Amino acid sequence: MSTQHPEVLALELYTAGDPGLDDAEVWSIEAHLETCEQCRQQQTGILARVDPSGADLLARVADGLDLQIAAGPPPAPAPARFAVRQRWAAWSLAPWTGMALGVLAAAWLLSRVSPGETSMVLLLAPVLPLLPVAGSWSRYADPAWELLAGSPRVGLWMLLRRTLAVLLVIIPALLLVSFMIGLAPALWLLPCLGLTLSTLALSEKLGVTNAAVGIWALWTVGVLLPSFWSADVPPVLSSSATPVWGALCLIAAAVVAIRARGYARL
Missing domain, CATH: 1.10.10 (Arc Repressor Mutant, subunit A)
Structure with a gap:
């Protein structure tokens, strides 16, 4: 507000x-x-x-x-925890977040079974948050979508709060799994933030779900599938790509800030 x-x-x-x-x-x-x-x-x-x-x-x-x-009687204030829950998260995010954590667990198991190949945790980490982000603002996933869409406080800030709530769950889980398999978080953290911000930047035109699904599909075709044929770390996840991911984060954040008003019509 x-x-x-x-x-x-x-x-x-x-x-x-x-x-x-x-x-x-x-x-x-x-x-x-x-x-x-x-x-x-x-x-x-x-x-x-x-x-x-x-x-x-x-x-x-x-x-x-x-x-x-x-x-009349004095109005009964709504519990603060209810307001926080509605602004920062929704029950509809739970299945999507659980799915992302399930994919992470499967990737960890694959890394334990085939430790010599490129880690599936590394390959999936940048796009894992996109699963719950896709459900953070969806007329099909959120039963209260129409109520929220008609409220005056809807828009970018609610989307950012729900995205942050997703990241606060997914990123610690990724850090834990990375520590368990000896994977450097620096390789996936910036790509993770870059793709999440890119999803938000595209959401103003495409919608949140369409943007998240589109980026996931592009990542699958451009990174996941080629990695099955090669044991090397993909160039986009190498340390030399860090400046590119940093620039992508800045550009996507700038687009979100410039187009802030448009998010009221998601």
């Missing part, structure tokens, strides 16, 4: 119901008005100039609601 006050002109257009405001700006103003008394009073003054009769009606409705609220 933004703490920056909307511009006076934007607030005037919103109060007048001007169709020129895009959905993202309307939702941003609505979310801000929920918590900013100063802007609500400013909006009341704007309404008094634009439509005096509407301002009078609004004042009478507000007075009536104040009396009813004062006469």
Whole structure:
């Protein structure tokens, strides 16, 4: 939620119901008005100039609601843990995260069975987070998708929070398995972050699930399948590719920041 006050002109257009405001700006103003008394009073003054009769009606409705609220029982606050869970994760992410951890366990077993070949943990680590990320914002995977899609706080920040929640589960598991098989985390950590950020960058145009599935498919064709024919570490996962992955992370993060408003329409 933004703490920056909307511009006076934007607030005037919103109060007048001007169709020129895009959905993202309307939702941003609505979310801000929920918590900013100063802007609500400013909006009341704007309404008094634009439509005096509407301002009078609004004042009478507000007075009536104040009396009813004062006469009724105090509202019961929602548990903080519920708000945190809804913003940072969803129950629909559990199967996807479990699937990613299951794939990681299978890759670890294969590394133990065939220790001389290129580790499957290394090959799969960069794309493992994409499984739960694909389910972090999907109308098919999240039962509350329509409710969240219509809320004013939906958009990039919710997607980033849920992606971070995924990484906080997957990356420690990858670190543990890497330590168990003697694999250097530096080889897969930047590719993992690079592909995750690339998924978020493409999500604004393609959708989260389509972007994640597309990158997984490209990785399978370009890296996984060729690795079955060669015992060498793929060039994209060698130490010499680290600057390229670092640049990809920066570019993808910049695209996400520049296109932040578009994520309200995922």
